[in-house]
Each structure stands twice: as C-alpha cells, then as structure tokens.
Amino acid sequence: MSAETEHKHAGPGRYVAVWIALLLFTALTVALGRSHLAGSWGLPVALAIAVVKSTLVVLFFMHLWDHGGANRLVLATALVFVALLIGLVLLDSATRFPLADPPTEATMRLMPPGPGAPPGVEPAAARP
Amino acid sequence: MPAAESHVAHHFPDLEVQSHAARLGMWLFLATEVLLFGGLFTAYALYRMLYPSAFHGASRLIETSMGALNTVVLITSSLTVALAFHYSRQSRNRLAALLLVATIGLGFVFLGVKAVEYAHHFREGHLPGRFYRYAGLQVPGASMFFTVYFLMTGLHGIHVIIGMGVLTWLAVGAWRGSYGGDYTTPIELGGMYWHLVDLIWIFLFPLLYLI
Amino acid sequence: MNELMRRMLFLPEQGSAYARQVDRLHYFVISMTMVGFVGVAATVLWFVIRYRRRAEGEPTPTIEPRPIHEVLFVGGPLALFLVWFAIGYPLYVRLQTPPRDAxxxxxxxxxxxxxxxxxxxxxxxxxxxxxxxxxxxxxxxxxxxxxxxxxxxxxxxxxxxxxxxxxxxxxxxxxxxxxxxxxxxxxxxxxxxxxxxxxxxxxxxxxxxxxxxxxPAVAAAQDTPDAAANPVATLARQGRNLAVEYGCMKCHSVDGTRHIGPSWLDLYLRKEPLEGGGTVVADEGYLTESMMDPGAKVVKGFAPVMPTFQGRIPGPEVAAIVEFIKTLRTDAVHPAPTPGRAYEPVPGFDPTRSR
Amino acid sequence: MSPSPASIPPAPADAGAPLYLERNYLNARRGLWSWLTTLDHKRIGVMYLVLTSAALFLGGIFAMLLRIELLTPGPTIMSALAYNRTFTLHGVVMIFLFMIPAIPGIFGNFFLPLMIGARDVAFPRLNLLSVYLYLTGAAIALYGMIHGGADTGWTFYTPYSTTTVTMVWPILLGAFVLGMGSIVTGLNFIVTVHTLRAPGIGFMRMPLFVWALYATSIIQVLATPVLGITLLLVAVENVFGFGIFDPARGGDPVLFQHMFWFYSHPAVYIMILPAMGAITEVLSAFARKNTFGYRAVAFSSLGIAFVGFFTWGHHLFTSGQSTVDAGIFGVLSMFVGIFTAIKIFNWTATLYRGSIAIRTPFIYVIAFLFFLLFGGMTGIALATVALDVHWQDTYFVVAHFHFIMVGGTVAGFLAALTYWWPKMFGKSYSERWGIVGATLIFLGFNFTFIPQFLLGNEGMPRRYYSYPVRFWPLNVASTAGASVLALGFLVVLATLLLSLKYGKPAGPNPWGSRGYEWKTLSPPPEGNFLTQPTYPRMPHDYDDLNPGRGGH
CATH class of the missing domain: 2.60.40.420 (Cupredoxins -  blue copper proteins)
Known part of the structure; x- marks a missing residue:
C-alpha cells in the first residue's frame, strides 16, 4: 500500500468521530422535536440538522471529501434536480386558483354547491 | 502487485482508471436512487403542504422512539461498513468480513423494529388509502399520510434488504480473501450503497416522525 | 384579412372577442414560423445546389465562426420567441381571470x-x-x-x-x-x-x-327546438343519461365491444341464444325483464352477474332506458342522438333515421 | 451506383488497408451462444439494431391500423376498445421500444468507443445486461399486449389508468424495466466518456455525436428514475388502491402529470439529441467541412439536456396548473428552442463553401433539417401559452411531435444507418434504391402529417375513434400519406437487407469521411483496432485537402 493512498484514507478515528457527531445530532433533533422548542420552525430546523448529518455521511463515510471532481458534480446535479422538481410542483399548487387544489383543510369551506362536490365535503360559500 | 493486475479488464489502461470508473459509475447509480426517492419526496412535500394539520396529527400516531432507535441502528451500521472498507484496505480480511456481518446484523435489527411498527399500524388500522380505518383521526389527508409513510418506508425497506444481500455476498468474498490491499472496489461500492440507505433514512426520520 | 387567414389555416369560426385575439396571435406566429422556415430552408437548398460536389477531391476551406455569429444565432431567435411569449402569456392570464360580474x-x-x-x-x-x-x-x-x-x-x-x-x-x-x-x-x-x-x-x-x-324537467325537454315534434328523441336522451347515472355503462358497451354484459349496439330486436338453450328476441319486454330479473334469461356466453334493478329504477325511467337502447344502431355514428346537433350528419349515416 | 473507393482520396490511415476485413467482429466467434453472451459493444449494437427495428416494424403496423380506422368518420375496421388499445400500444412500442433505445443502443454502443479510440465501453457486462433488460421489459409488455393490452394511452394519466379494467400493470412494469435498461446504457456512456478517451482526445476534441450521447446519457440517468417511481406508484395504485393519486382520498391527479412529464418531456430529448448528433456527423462528412461552431454545437447539447428538464409544465397549461407556473414553464420552453436554433444555424453554416455530395444519408439530413425546423418552430408556437390552449390535445400536437419524432428521430436514425452501414457490415448498398426509399419517406411523411396540423387547427381532439364529418377530407389525406410512408420504409428495409448478400465491399472509408470512427477497418476487428490510431487533428478536419495547406 502506497503512502499516498494511506494518506487519502485516514484511520478509523475519523469514522468513529463522524459516528459520534451523527449520534449527537440525532439526539439533538429528537430533543427539539419532542419539546417543540422550535415552534413553527420545527420542520426547517429538523431538515437543517438532517442536511448536516447527510453531509457528514457523504463527505466522510462515502469519501466525497477525498474523491471530488465528477463525483461531486453528479451528486450536486441530482440534488438540484430534486429540489427543482419539488419546488416547481409546490409553487404550482400554492399559486393556483384555490378551488383547483384538491379539497383541503384550507379550501373545503370554499367549495361551491352543485354537482361534483367531492364525497364527504359539505359545501358552503359559492364564490371564493 | 500482480494479484491486483489480474483485476484490470482488458479495455482499461490500469487499476486506478478502473476504480475511478467504478466509483463514478456508482455515484451515477446513487444519483438515480436519489431521484427515485425524489419522486416520493415530491409527493410528500405536496401533500404535507395541502394537509398540514392532518399530517401533524397522523405523525403523532407513529412512535418517535422507534424511529430514533432505528436511526441509531442505521448510523452505527454505516460506521461498521465504513470500518470494514478501512480494514479491507489494510488486507485484514477476516476483520473486514466480521464487520460486514455486524452490519448485516444491524440491518436485521432495523427490519425487526420496522416489523414491530408495521404490526402496530396493522392492528390499529393506520393504513394507506382505502384501507385506513383508524377512528381516532378522521380528517381529509390522514390516510394520505399513511400512504406516503408506507410507500417511503416500504421502498426504503426494500433497499435495506437488497443492501443486506449485497453485503452478504461481500462478507463471503472478504472472508475468502478475494479483496484486500489495492483491490477493494466491490467493498467500497457496496458500502456506498449502504450509506445511501442510511442517507435516505436520515431524511425520512424527521419528515415522518418529528413533524 | 382575418377571414382569409382563418380559412387558409382551417380555423373554426370565432365565437368571441378573445377568439379573434388568439387568432391574431396565431396569424403572427404562423407567419413568422413560415418566414423562418422558408428562410432557412431556402438557404440550405441554395448551399446544396451552389456547393454541390463537382469533382472528387475538391478542396474545402476550414471556416471557424466569429463570436458575432453565435451571438446572432442566439439573439435573433431569442428576441423573436420572447416577443411571442410576451404577447401570448397575457392573453392566457386573461383567460384565467374571469371578470367579477360573470x-x-x-x-x-x-x-x-x-x-x-x-x-x-x-x-x-x-x-x-x-x-x-x-x-x-x-x-x-x-x-x-x-x-x-x-x-x-x-x-x-x-x-x-x-x-x-x-x-x-x-x-x-x-x-x-x-x-x-x-x-x-x-x-x-x-x-x-x-x-x-x-x-x-x-x-x-x-x-x-x-x-x-x-x-327543471320541462325546461330540459323544451330547450331543444325539435323536442315538441319528437318526444321519443327526448326520451332516448333521458335514457342515455339515466343509463350513465345507474352505471349500466360499466358492463354494457354502446359500440359493439364485448364487455361484462352484452353490448347494447344493435341489441333491440336481436335474436339472442340463451344460456341453457332456447333463444329470445330482445324486444321491449325482454329488455325490461332483464333489468328487473336479470337471472331469468341470461344470454349465452355471459356470466349471470348483473344485479337486479327491481325497485331501484322507476317505471318511466326504465322506459327511457329501453328507448335509448332502441336508438343504438350500427348506422348511427354517435351512441346517442344529439338533438339539434351542431355537426353535419355523416352522409348515409343519418342517426335520425333510427328514431 | 455504389460509391467507388478508387475515386475518393483515402484518408491517410486507410492507405494499404484491406477492402474488407475477412476476420472481423461478426465472424471472429461463431454460434448463437457467442452472440447471447457477447461483451463486445459492436455486437451489442447489432443486437439492438435487430431488436429496435423489429419494434419499429411492430409500431408501424399499429400506426397503419390506426390510420385505416380513421379513414371514415364512423367505425371502420375495429371497435372503440380495440382502437384505444391500438393507439396505446403504438405509443408504448414506438417510444419505449424504439425511440428511446434505438440510436444510443445501436449507434451509441457501436460507435462511441470507436469514436474515442477505446476498446470497449467502461462496463461491458452492464452493457449486455441492458440488452437483457430491454428483452425482459419487451417480453413483459408483450405479455400485456397479448392479454388485451392497456387502453390508457402511453401517458397513463390517472385516475383513468388506476381505474381501467384492462391490463395496465404489465405495460407499466415493462416500461419500468425498459427504463432500467435505459439508465444502465446512459451510466455506461458517461463513465466511458470520462475514463476511456484515447490520448489526444480531450473533451473539446470529441466527435459531436459523442457530445450528443453524453448529454443524452445525463438525461437518461437523471430523469428515468422519476418515471420509474411514477409508474410504480400507478401500478401500486392500480393493484392495491393506496390512493396516492386518487382524488376521493385527497390525492392529486395533477401530481401524477408533474412527475410523469418530469421524465417524459426530457425523454423527447433522449430521442432527438442522439439524432442531432448523428446528423452533425453525416452533414460534416458529406459537406466535407469541419462543423461550423464546434463549441456552440457541443454546448447546445448540454444546454438542451439541462433546460429541457425544466419545461415539463408546458404539457399542463390546460390541466389547472397555476398561471405563475405556466409563465415560468412558458419562458423556459422558449430557451430550449434557442439551443435547437443554434444547432440548425450552425449546420446550415457548415454547408457554406462545402463540397456537398448528395448521397442517400445526405437526403435524410436535408429531410431532418426540414422536419426539425418546422417541428421545432411549431413547438415554440405551442409554448406560446395562449395558442396552446386551443391546440392542447388536438391533432396539432400530434402532428408537432410526429414531426420531431418521426421526422427528426427517424430521419436521424435512417441517416445514421445509411451512413454507418458500410462500417458496421462492410458492404455498400444500392445507392439508387437508397435514394428512392429516402424520397418516398420524405414525401409520405409530409402527406401524413401536414394535414394533421390543419386538423388540429380545425379543432379535432386526439385519440378520437370517430369524428364529426367536417374532419373527414383531411383524415383521408393523412391516411393516404401514411401508406406512402410505409412503402418507403419497406424499400429501405429491402435495400439494406439485400446489400448484406449482394453488396460490394465498401472499403474502410467509402465516404472519405474524417470522423474518428473511420480510422478502423470495415467491418472493425474484434478489438476495434489492429493498431491504436492517433488523433492529431479535430474530427472532420478536411483542411489538408487544400492545396496550400497540404500534409497533416
């Protein structure tokens, strides 16, 4: 084994350190989720912690720290595409004519009378 | 190292290019996995936006401690598989094989916990779509939470099972000394797959259990 | 000009001011498309003719583009396409925002x-x-x-x-x-x-x-000019609606396709062989009986799976459905006659003949 | 009429090469088993050629049945159910079994390694696996077809696809498996391009066909999984009723459309990009010119691949999508048009001051340019949001995408096939019959689809089994054109098959092309090269033919 590869793959200490960090972050996110300290920021905070955890896994367990280049580009592209898929779908649903969304907690009371009201929906006002 | 040279296919100039190719191929495969789950995450995001309080209520019905336990189990299994790769590079094949077996064992623990949770949901009627029959929470979107929950954890579970199969094959190979030294690509790639399974779970846990 | 372009492009008549506006955009876009298409196609053809190979081993120059070429190649179409979008999008927004007094x-x-x-x-x-x-x-x-x-x-x-x-x-x-x-x-x-x-x-x-x-019922019958003259057509139309309402179409097709039950196309007065021997002529009596007591005479080759509609369909509605079945003939292109059609009839396929 | 090698100055590498390599990849190993287990990328390409051509033939039969049914306004030869199944199968077979795998599977596999001086693709075993995934997917889909087939249309829109009683799941599963094959091919190509380029071939010296395949592979790898999960969800919903897209349980059918088109719009570029790449090669070879604007053409492939991902919403303008999203997708769709325009302008400029040989492949190039130009321009017109409202789901859309797919992809496919046929099999085909076939296809195509544009303007919705009588004359015209088109395909098929038996040896470089793939013998030996070629110049550099610039 050459000295160069030995250098590239650090010893087990690094893996254990990452593992401990991951356990600590898990404990943190559970504690925050249970106590509802973050309030309406609960989901963003939980997701931020998840992003930190996954970054650790990707960089050190999956060696993206050592093997950059095209590999990093591949992962980044995939993530950007997922983000845009989710983003544009949510944007569509959020900016629609309200009755054009499926009947939800927010729009059910707007459902007009007449035919085709979804089952179980008690229609109320005629015009949004 | 003549033993390693035999692993170079005829169309590659040397082992380094070959491992680079294998690693890049694996990352591309993992990218497809990310997008595969990306479709489910999209569904999750949309329905969570449409039914916020139903999702909140339904999320209370699944046991956070079980999810947290499984998170710890998967993170630990990620450590063992990373160490297996490390010791395989040092040609300590038996130790690597044992670590892989430990990873598989943790995989079984994960599936066991999941089975207990599933059994609970089946008893209570926390089921997707038309099977949903839990009287305690009857709002639009509640069954949708369990649709998304079962699809996401189910697909993830299938990946865990496939990963365990791959690791079993690798453990046998490592025990026999097929890898080691400069030629550890199969263990590296198998490990990457297992880490991805962990990675997905890191996101599933807060999204399903902690909202 | 409008009328000429509309006819050249085979567009249907314009029923509203919005339709005329869309058509104006349509003419603009199609004209630009044609200009672009003819321009490039003519250039290609000119080059092919002008620079056709006259001798083997003819020398050709190596030509590299200057930045201005690529800028023009990008900028020209981009400007054109954005103009199209800038006209088309507000029209779409208009279609998506109904006026308050609608x-x-x-x-x-x-x-x-x-x-x-x-x-x-x-x-x-x-x-x-x-x-x-x-x-x-x-x-x-x-x-x-x-x-x-x-x-x-x-x-x-x-x-x-x-x-x-x-x-x-x-x-x-x-x-x-x-x-x-x-x-x-x-x-x-x-x-x-x-x-x-x-x-x-x-x-x-x-x-x-x-x-x-x-x-409501009177209005539905009176809304068509020929309703008074042709009460059967109205009845058949009601029957079609009722057949959809009661879910008949889940098992019976109206186009001759074999489904869970026999197709209704050409069913009226057809001689059907029965399960367990014998035949029956599908007249009004048999059709009514099939709805009320489906198990009595099952047509050969079909499973006795139809539920009874006894007590679920009032008598007049049964009659309407039977009237509807009677209109289903091979020579009628549309499964149901549409009174006062906006469509020209198919020559030799006059659906009114079956009334 | 076969091109005589003697009259064309051979490229330097050809000097002294045999006219026909007797011991080549086709006959180095014998027996069926050697084909079924081959790891040779060239043999895999030939296997794809046989399989996808069979699929094209099958899809063509379905198309003819559809056109005959539409010959009269009422029922003509089949019932409505049979018609619905036929157009579904036509779409599924043509898209998943022919359009997507054809050019990457055949010419990508065969020529990508040859063009970058590699001995094989990076993962030969995965490459063979992709053939078997194709066969498995096709077999599953065929099983569904024999048992009646689905009647959903190839778009599988929910809730129709989740409630229909026809056999949807085998078609979905088949498409899923075919998608896996597509991913494997794409992954393989990307890694091959990154790791196996011969010395001297930098990224900016790769042939443009390789650039197109590279861009295509990116789409295949990143888009196909989303289709996979979407089809899987529909299958789960169809079989178990989980309610993910079911409006009665709070589900959103439009979510399905978003996810479906996230794959299926880029899939259009999976189909057309390789054809564009092949056209670039053929055009340069027959104009005997370097490609004008190499960088612009190469980067526009990548541009199409990336921007093409974010235009999917233009399929949803009338689905109840928000006006904001419609605006975003409308603008982005315009940008995809720009990248295609760059290619068209650069191709045209390549012809300038060339030495243009009008041979069979070049006729397909001209046809391709016309079809792509018209299909592309109408595509931009469709993206002009207000116009789309009238055209959406009418025959205008049908005509538009057939211009891109049949006109574009199939013309590109035929250009590539006739251009590379001598290299693949070492035989030249009858030039006269080649030109006859190409002309018939060009004319038949126009007669088939130009009337459909007008039908769309008139307002005839697609997937209509019967239609009001005012649509009759144009439908008759379209059906008549389709029969000419079918005849053209038969002529091409016969010409090429007969050349295998009766064709003269073509020689290593019958067209005098300076593409990198012509540096080896025809047909190539098993290991691609007898001696590793060198790459001192850009692909399609014909500068040394200039008296003043001789030598190399």
Missing amino acids: MDVYVMGKKWMWKFAYPGGPNDMDDLHVPAGRPVRLLITSRDVIHSFYMPAFRLKQDAVPGRYAETWFQADKPGRYEIFCAEYCGLGHSAMLGTLVVMEPEKFDAWMTEARRS
Missing part, C-alpha cells in the same frame, strides 16, 4: 357526457345555455376521470379534474350553436362525448331560466 355555470364531465348546472337553477345534460354578450364563468369538475372541456370556436379548453374545480370563462358574441368536445382521453366514449353550446339572446335566456327554475 355568471357562474358548473360543468361536470363524466363518462361520457357533460352536465351543466346553474346556481339555483336547473341541471342540464349536453346542452350549455348561455346568454350572448354576457361573461360566463365555467367551474369545471369531473365525476370520474379527467376530461377536458373544449370549445374550438372560443379557442378555449380546460381540463375537468375530479375532486376540484378549474375555472375559465368566455363571452359569446351572438346567438348560435357551437361544438363542445372532450379533449382529454377518457375511454370508450371519448369521441362521442359531445355537447352543444347554445348561445341565446339575453332576453330569451332570461325567460328560459325563469321557466327552468320553475320546472
């Missing part, structure tokens, strides 16, 4: 018919009545699968998605009859899911609406 009509698509409902007023099948010169907002939904409400003369289309409402609007110029199509594929009867838009003078519409509010 009259509402609820539209529901289901396999395979259109149902129209007026707030506080009648329901109607297939015929949409609106007044001329007043904006009408359509709130469109579906009972089963996705349909698409399409009126070519108004350059208007909106999908009917089950479980929610989509909105769109139009304002018809003048009284007349216009086609309504279903543009989203929805199964066997997709191409027969036709409706008619009846644009009326505002006063006539108001009178019709008053009448309809008083007695």
Whole structure:
C-alpha cells in the first residue's frame, strides 16, 4: 500500500468521530422535536440538522471529501434536480386558483354547491 | 502487485482508471436512487403542504422512539461498513468480513423494529388509502399520510434488504480473501450503497416522525 | 384579412372577442414560423445546389465562426420567441381571470357526457345555455376521470379534474350553436362525448331560466327546438343519461365491444341464444325483464352477474332506458342522438333515421 | 451506383488497408451462444439494431391500423376498445421500444468507443445486461399486449389508468424495466466518456455525436428514475388502491402529470439529441467541412439536456396548473428552442463553401433539417401559452411531435444507418434504391402529417375513434400519406437487407469521411483496432485537402 493512498484514507478515528457527531445530532433533533422548542420552525430546523448529518455521511463515510471532481458534480446535479422538481410542483399548487387544489383543510369551506362536490365535503360559500 | 493486475479488464489502461470508473459509475447509480426517492419526496412535500394539520396529527400516531432507535441502528451500521472498507484496505480480511456481518446484523435489527411498527399500524388500522380505518383521526389527508409513510418506508425497506444481500455476498468474498490491499472496489461500492440507505433514512426520520 | 387567414389555416369560426385575439396571435406566429422556415430552408437548398460536389477531391476551406455569429444565432431567435411569449402569456392570464360580474355555470364531465348546472337553477345534460354578450364563468369538475372541456370556436379548453374545480370563462358574441368536445382521453366514449353550446339572446335566456327554475324537467325537454315534434328523441336522451347515472355503462358497451354484459349496439330486436338453450328476441319486454330479473334469461356466453334493478329504477325511467337502447344502431355514428346537433350528419349515416 | 473507393482520396490511415476485413467482429466467434453472451459493444449494437427495428416494424403496423380506422368518420375496421388499445400500444412500442433505445443502443454502443479510440465501453457486462433488460421489459409488455393490452394511452394519466379494467400493470412494469435498461446504457456512456478517451482526445476534441450521447446519457440517468417511481406508484395504485393519486382520498391527479412529464418531456430529448448528433456527423462528412461552431454545437447539447428538464409544465397549461407556473414553464420552453436554433444555424453554416455530395444519408439530413425546423418552430408556437390552449390535445400536437419524432428521430436514425452501414457490415448498398426509399419517406411523411396540423387547427381532439364529418377530407389525406410512408420504409428495409448478400465491399472509408470512427477497418476487428490510431487533428478536419495547406 502506497503512502499516498494511506494518506487519502485516514484511520478509523475519523469514522468513529463522524459516528459520534451523527449520534449527537440525532439526539439533538429528537430533543427539539419532542419539546417543540422550535415552534413553527420545527420542520426547517429538523431538515437543517438532517442536511448536516447527510453531509457528514457523504463527505466522510462515502469519501466525497477525498474523491471530488465528477463525483461531486453528479451528486450536486441530482440534488438540484430534486429540489427543482419539488419546488416547481409546490409553487404550482400554492399559486393556483384555490378551488383547483384538491379539497383541503384550507379550501373545503370554499367549495361551491352543485354537482361534483367531492364525497364527504359539505359545501358552503359559492364564490371564493 | 500482480494479484491486483489480474483485476484490470482488458479495455482499461490500469487499476486506478478502473476504480475511478467504478466509483463514478456508482455515484451515477446513487444519483438515480436519489431521484427515485425524489419522486416520493415530491409527493410528500405536496401533500404535507395541502394537509398540514392532518399530517401533524397522523405523525403523532407513529412512535418517535422507534424511529430514533432505528436511526441509531442505521448510523452505527454505516460506521461498521465504513470500518470494514478501512480494514479491507489494510488486507485484514477476516476483520473486514466480521464487520460486514455486524452490519448485516444491524440491518436485521432495523427490519425487526420496522416489523414491530408495521404490526402496530396493522392492528390499529393506520393504513394507506382505502384501507385506513383508524377512528381516532378522521380528517381529509390522514390516510394520505399513511400512504406516503408506507410507500417511503416500504421502498426504503426494500433497499435495506437488497443492501443486506449485497453485503452478504461481500462478507463471503472478504472472508475468502478475494479483496484486500489495492483491490477493494466491490467493498467500497457496496458500502456506498449502504450509506445511501442510511442517507435516505436520515431524511425520512424527521419528515415522518418529528413533524 | 382575418377571414382569409382563418380559412387558409382551417380555423373554426370565432365565437368571441378573445377568439379573434388568439387568432391574431396565431396569424403572427404562423407567419413568422413560415418566414423562418422558408428562410432557412431556402438557404440550405441554395448551399446544396451552389456547393454541390463537382469533382472528387475538391478542396474545402476550414471556416471557424466569429463570436458575432453565435451571438446572432442566439439573439435573433431569442428576441423573436420572447416577443411571442410576451404577447401570448397575457392573453392566457386573461383567460384565467374571469371578470367579477360573470355568471357562474358548473360543468361536470363524466363518462361520457357533460352536465351543466346553474346556481339555483336547473341541471342540464349536453346542452350549455348561455346568454350572448354576457361573461360566463365555467367551474369545471369531473365525476370520474379527467376530461377536458373544449370549445374550438372560443379557442378555449380546460381540463375537468375530479375532486376540484378549474375555472375559465368566455363571452359569446351572438346567438348560435357551437361544438363542445372532450379533449382529454377518457375511454370508450371519448369521441362521442359531445355537447352543444347554445348561445341565446339575453332576453330569451332570461325567460328560459325563469321557466327552468320553475320546472327543471320541462325546461330540459323544451330547450331543444325539435323536442315538441319528437318526444321519443327526448326520451332516448333521458335514457342515455339515466343509463350513465345507474352505471349500466360499466358492463354494457354502446359500440359493439364485448364487455361484462352484452353490448347494447344493435341489441333491440336481436335474436339472442340463451344460456341453457332456447333463444329470445330482445324486444321491449325482454329488455325490461332483464333489468328487473336479470337471472331469468341470461344470454349465452355471459356470466349471470348483473344485479337486479327491481325497485331501484322507476317505471318511466326504465322506459327511457329501453328507448335509448332502441336508438343504438350500427348506422348511427354517435351512441346517442344529439338533438339539434351542431355537426353535419355523416352522409348515409343519418342517426335520425333510427328514431 | 455504389460509391467507388478508387475515386475518393483515402484518408491517410486507410492507405494499404484491406477492402474488407475477412476476420472481423461478426465472424471472429461463431454460434448463437457467442452472440447471447457477447461483451463486445459492436455486437451489442447489432443486437439492438435487430431488436429496435423489429419494434419499429411492430409500431408501424399499429400506426397503419390506426390510420385505416380513421379513414371514415364512423367505425371502420375495429371497435372503440380495440382502437384505444391500438393507439396505446403504438405509443408504448414506438417510444419505449424504439425511440428511446434505438440510436444510443445501436449507434451509441457501436460507435462511441470507436469514436474515442477505446476498446470497449467502461462496463461491458452492464452493457449486455441492458440488452437483457430491454428483452425482459419487451417480453413483459408483450405479455400485456397479448392479454388485451392497456387502453390508457402511453401517458397513463390517472385516475383513468388506476381505474381501467384492462391490463395496465404489465405495460407499466415493462416500461419500468425498459427504463432500467435505459439508465444502465446512459451510466455506461458517461463513465466511458470520462475514463476511456484515447490520448489526444480531450473533451473539446470529441466527435459531436459523442457530445450528443453524453448529454443524452445525463438525461437518461437523471430523469428515468422519476418515471420509474411514477409508474410504480400507478401500478401500486392500480393493484392495491393506496390512493396516492386518487382524488376521493385527497390525492392529486395533477401530481401524477408533474412527475410523469418530469421524465417524459426530457425523454423527447433522449430521442432527438442522439439524432442531432448523428446528423452533425453525416452533414460534416458529406459537406466535407469541419462543423461550423464546434463549441456552440457541443454546448447546445448540454444546454438542451439541462433546460429541457425544466419545461415539463408546458404539457399542463390546460390541466389547472397555476398561471405563475405556466409563465415560468412558458419562458423556459422558449430557451430550449434557442439551443435547437443554434444547432440548425450552425449546420446550415457548415454547408457554406462545402463540397456537398448528395448521397442517400445526405437526403435524410436535408429531410431532418426540414422536419426539425418546422417541428421545432411549431413547438415554440405551442409554448406560446395562449395558442396552446386551443391546440392542447388536438391533432396539432400530434402532428408537432410526429414531426420531431418521426421526422427528426427517424430521419436521424435512417441517416445514421445509411451512413454507418458500410462500417458496421462492410458492404455498400444500392445507392439508387437508397435514394428512392429516402424520397418516398420524405414525401409520405409530409402527406401524413401536414394535414394533421390543419386538423388540429380545425379543432379535432386526439385519440378520437370517430369524428364529426367536417374532419373527414383531411383524415383521408393523412391516411393516404401514411401508406406512402410505409412503402418507403419497406424499400429501405429491402435495400439494406439485400446489400448484406449482394453488396460490394465498401472499403474502410467509402465516404472519405474524417470522423474518428473511420480510422478502423470495415467491418472493425474484434478489438476495434489492429493498431491504436492517433488523433492529431479535430474530427472532420478536411483542411489538408487544400492545396496550400497540404500534409497533416
């Protein structure tokens, strides 16, 4: 084994350190989720912690720290595409004519009378 | 190292290019996995936006401690598989094989916990779509939470099972000394797959259990 | 000019100011397309002729582009396309934002018919009545699968998605009859899911609406000019609606396709072999009996799976469904006669003959 | 009429090469088993050629049945159910079994390694696996077809696809498996391009066909999984009723459309990009010119691949999508048009001051340019949001995408096939019959699809089994054109098959092309090269033919 590869793959200490960090972050996110300290920021905070955890896994367990280049580009592209898929779908649903969304907690009371009201929906006002 | 040279296919100039190719191929495969789950995450995001309080209520019905336990189990299994790769590079094949077996064992623990949770949901009627029959929470979107929950954890579970199969094959190979030294690509790639399974779970846990 | 271009492009008539505006954009875009197409195609052909190979081993120069070339290649079309978008998008936004004073009509698509409902007023099948010169907002939904409400003369289309409402609007110029199509594929009867838009003078519409509010059934029968002269056609039409309503179409096709039950096409007066021997002529009596006691005489080759409708369908409605079955003949292209069609009849395929 | 090698100055590498390599990849190993287990990328390409051509033939039969049914306004030869199944199968077979795998599977596999001086693709075993995934997917889909087939249309829109009683799941599963094959091919190509380029071939010296394949592979790898999960969800919903897209349980059918088109719009570029790449090669070879604007053409492939991902919403303009999203997708769709325009302008400029040989492949190039130009321009017109409202789901859309797919992809496919046929099999075909076939296809195509544009303007919705009588004359015209088109395909098929038996040896470089793939013998030996070629110049550099610039 050459000295160069030995250098590239650090010893087990690094893996254990990452593992401990991951356990600590898990404990943190559970504690925050249970106590509802973050309030309406609960989901963003939980997701931020998840992003930190996954970054650790990707960089050190999956060696993206050592093997950059095209590999990093591949992962980044995939993530950007997922983000845009989710983003544009949510944007569509959020900016629609309200009755054009499926009947939800927010729009059910707007459902007009007449035919085709979804089952179980008690229609109320005629015009949004 | 003549033993390693035999692993170079005829169309590659040397082992380094070959491992680079294998690693890049694996990352591309993992990218497809990310997008595969990306479709489910999209569904999750949309329905969570449409039914916020139903999702909140339904999320209370699944046991956070079980999810947290499984998170710890998967993170630990990620450590063992990373160490297996490390010791395989040092040609300590038996130790690597044992670590892989430990990873598989943790995989079984994960599936066991999941089975207990599933059994609970089946008893209570926390089921997707038309099977949903839990009287305690009857709002639009509640069954949708369990649709998304079962699809996401189910697909993830299938990946865990496939990963365990791959690791079993690798453990046998490592025990026999097929890898080691400069030629550890199969263990590296198998490990990457297992880490991805962990990675997905890191996101599933807060999204399903902690909202 | 408008009329010339419209005819050259085979566009249907223009029922509203919006349709005329869309068509103006259409002419502009198609003219630009043609100019671009002819320009590039002529250049290619000119090069092919001018620089055709005259001798083997002819030398050719190596030519590299200067930045200005690529800038022109990008900038030219980009400017053109953005102009198209800048005109087209506001028009679309206009179609998506009905005016405040619009009259509402609820539209529901289901396999395979259109149902129209007026707030506080009648329901109607297939015929949409609106007044001329007043904006009408359509709130469109579906009972089963996705349909698409399409009126070519108004350059208007909106999908009917089950479980929610989509909105769109139009304002018809003048009284007349216009086609309504279903543009989203929805199964066997997709191409027969036709409706008619009846644009009326505002006063006539108001009178019709008053009448309809008083007695929905009468209005539904009276809305068609030939209804009084041809009561059977109205009855058959009701029968078709009822057959959809009661779910008959889940098992019986109207186009000759074999399904769970025998097809209704050409069923009337057909001699059917029975399970366990014997035959029966499918006359009114047998058709009625099949609805009331389906197990009594099962046609050979079909399982006795039909539920009884005894007590579930009132007598007059049974008669209407039988009338509908009687109209289903091979020589009728459309499964049901549409009274006062907006379509020209198929020569030799006159569906009115079966009435 | 076969091109005579003697009259064309051979490229330097050809000097002294045999006219026909007797012991080549086709006959180095014998027996069926050697084909079924081959790891040779060239043999895999040939296997794809046989399989996808069979699929094209099958899809063509379905197309003809559809056109005959539409010959009269009422029922003509089949019932509505049979018609619905036929157009579904036509779409599924043509898209999943022919369009997507054809050019990457055949010419990508065969020529990508040859063009970058590699001995094989990076993962030969995965490459063979992709053939078997194709066969498995096709077999599953065929099983569904034999048992009646689905009647959903190839778009599988929910809730129709989740409630229909026809056999949807085998078609979905088949498409899923075919998608896996597509991913494997794409992954393989990307890694091959990154790791196996011969010395001297930098990224900016790769042949443009390789650039196109590279861009295509990116789409295949990143888009196909989303289709996979979407089809899986529909299958789960169809079989178990989980309610993910079911409006009665709070589901959103439009979500399906978003996810479906996230794959299926880029899939259009999976189909057309490789054809564009092949056209670039053929055009340079027959104009005997370097490609004008190499960088612009290469980067526009990548541009199409990336921007093409974010235009999917233009399929949803009438689905109840929000106006905001419609605006975003409308603008982005315009940008995809720009990248295609760059290619068209650069191709045209390549012809300038060339030495243009009008041979069979070049006729397909001209046809391709016309079809792509018209299909592309109408595509931009469709993206002009207000116009789309009238055209959505009418025959205008049908005509538009057939211009891109049949006109574009199939013309590109035929250009590539006739251009590379001598290299693949070492035989030249009858030039006269080649030109006859190409002309018939060009004319038949126009007669088939130009009337459909007008039908769309008139307002005839697609997937109509019967239609009001005012649509009759144009439908008759379209059906008549389709029969000419079918005849053209038969002529091409016969010409090429007969050349295998009766064709003269073509020689290593019958067209005098300077593409990198012509540096080896025809047909190539098993290991691709007898001696590793060198790459001192850009692909399609014909500068040394200039008297003043001789030598190399």
